[in-house]
Amino acid sequence: MRDPNVTFNALHKTCTLVVLLCCLHILVTVVYYVKSLDNKQSFVQNSQHNHQTFRKLEQHPGTTEVSKPDNTLVSNNTVKESELEKCPDTSPLLVGPLLIEFSNPVSLDQVRKENPVLQNGGRYKPKNCKALQKVAIIIPFRNRDEHLKYWLYYLHPILQRQQLDYGIYIINQDGEETFNRAKLLNVGYAEALKEYDYECFVFSDVDLIPMDDRNTYKCFEQPRHLSVSMDKFGFRLPYNQYFGGVSSLSKEQYLKINGFPNNYWGWGGEDDDIYNRVTAKGMSISRPNSAVGKCRMIRHERDQKNDPNPQRFDRIAHTRETMHKDGINSLSYEVVRVEKDQLFTKITVDIGKP
Known part of the structure; x- marks a missing residue:
């Protein structure tokens, strides 16, 4: 006859393992959800930055965007259309x-x-x-x-x-x-x-x-x-x-x-x-x-x-x-x-x- 204590211990370990797996699944889901929010925010920020840059370039035809830490625009003299690159x-x-x-x-x-x-x-x-x-x-x-x-x-x-x-x-x-x-x-x-x-x-x-x-x-x-x-x-x-x-x-x-x-x-x-x-x-x-x-x-x-x-x-x-x-x-x-x-x-x- 099987020892009931052994059966209970096995059942307890199984339940504990299932709970741990569920917690792990929830944790992974939360991490992916937060990551997706970050990606979406980055996409929106990137779109907004490009849109703002585009508007600045439109307003200042002779402006060239120079790579700087503060992403500022350096303005050159306005040129005629025939002289544009x-x-x-x-x-x-x-x-x-x-x-x-x-x-x-x-x-x-x-x-x-x-x-x-x-x-x-x-x-x-x-x-x-x-x-x-x-x-x-x-x-x-x-x-x-x-x-x-x-x-x-x-x-x-x-x-x-x-x-x-x-x-x-x-x-x-x-x-x-x-x-x-x-x-x-x-x-x-x-x-x-x-x-x-x-x-x-x-x-x-x-x-x-x-x-x-x-x-x-x-x-x-x-x-x-x-x-x-x-x-x-x-x-x-x-x-x-x-x-x-x-x-x-x-x-x-x-x-x-x-x-x-x-x-x-x-x-x-x-x-x-x-x-x-x-x-x-x-x-x-x-x-x-x-x-x-x-x-x-x-x-x-x-x-x-x-x-x-x-x-x-x-x-x-x-x-x-x-x-x-x-x-x-x-x-x-x-x-x-x-x-x-x-x-x-x-x-x-x-x-x-x-």
């Missing part, structure tokens, strides 16, 4: 990963107040150096005002920290006909060039926000896919040929593929057609890594008059045959009105119907 390939104002949330509403007045350096039409250029590229950012648009507020709220500070000479163009499709994203992008290209000698064109959906400002909205040696890892797809590329969301092409690359197709009415297909155009001309798609290329999508129901295009698969299969006659060389549209705001240039256009 080129901005560095990698902006020193970048902060890296960003906290992107859509829980708190934003207003256009708030965005205007927080971006006082913007010029009319959503135009900006750095004052302390000469931007490496002139970038037109083109957004196809219809009935997405709430999404646009978030896009402007997050993107304007990002683009300024990236030290770009940029302008924002909202291309609004007039009327109630079926939506045509690619044709609106062609219109944006044509209209932007009427105002400025842009060298680079970034084509962005209004519901996509980058989560890292190192994902620079500029052009590269090859056409660039910027929205690499979207939360919608579990932060993974859905397929290797995917070229939707946000992309950039230089003026030379854009003309080489004859722009984008004009005959994709409704949802889907046009980004695959553009991919086919790029590869047909011997170019390849470049991408940032999946960490830098992260972005969030503002959740929404599919828009009315933007049902899936039943002809998209047939059109994609014949891209090589149609791309030379369907594109920027066959674009036709009518400008209905142009609105200039501090935050953007909104161009409402009649692009016809299917």
